[in-house]
Amino acid sequence: MLTFEEKLHIIETFPELQRKDISLGRVNFHFEESVQDKKIVVQNLHPNGNGFVFAGHLPYKQRDKKGLVNIRDYSEAELRELLEQAIAYLSKEPAGIEKEEEAADCEGTWVGRNQQELTLVREDQLWNVYAGSNLEECFESPVEAERYLREEGFRKKR
Structure with missing residues (x-):
């Protein structure tokens, strides 16, 4: 060490x-x-x-x-x-979602492998992930929130 x-x-x-x-x-x-x-x-x-x-x-x-x-x-x-x-x-701008309109596209319901659902919502300056009414995670940007959801196996519900 x-x-x-x-x-x-x-x-x-x-x-x-x-x-x-x-x-x-x-x-x-x-x-x-x-x-x-x-x-x-x-x-x-x-x-x-x-x-x-x-x-x-x-x-x-x-x-x-x-x-x-x-x-x-x-x-x-x-x-x-x-x-x-x-x-x-x-040193680089966040990849992926860069415009406000595109950021709004990631808001909504996300579905996991076992059909569990999480909801991504922008509240004030944060992007919050909810499981029902329980807050699961908070992120400072939609890029971080979307990256987390995808890494955890969730896809945007259409």
Whole structure:
């Protein structure tokens, strides 16, 4: 496992990331040139070596609900690759749904393999997935919501 100092050194070799010291000795790194809403690439890097990197480019099952992966046990090569991929992902406009009219097309009922149904609804600034009246997931964009539904085996009901 890399130490906190080793992880800091690796992350600081990426000139496009700006360090932001936060509480309890933790550090965030921001990518201000991001063309997406997400700006924090490294989150809560802790002196104990724990921390998270945004990985919206990875399949939903490989990251947490916020799109982060834990880098506690990453090697130098793995960390560099993850950071490169995160920066590349945040440098591109989201693929797929790009216009408001097209985003509205993904709203509605989605059907799974066993005929279970989920509903995708835009509410305020979020895209929410419901199972009946229960909120299952929240997303900041229709692209993320649609990607999640497709990865989970759901298709838009026509």
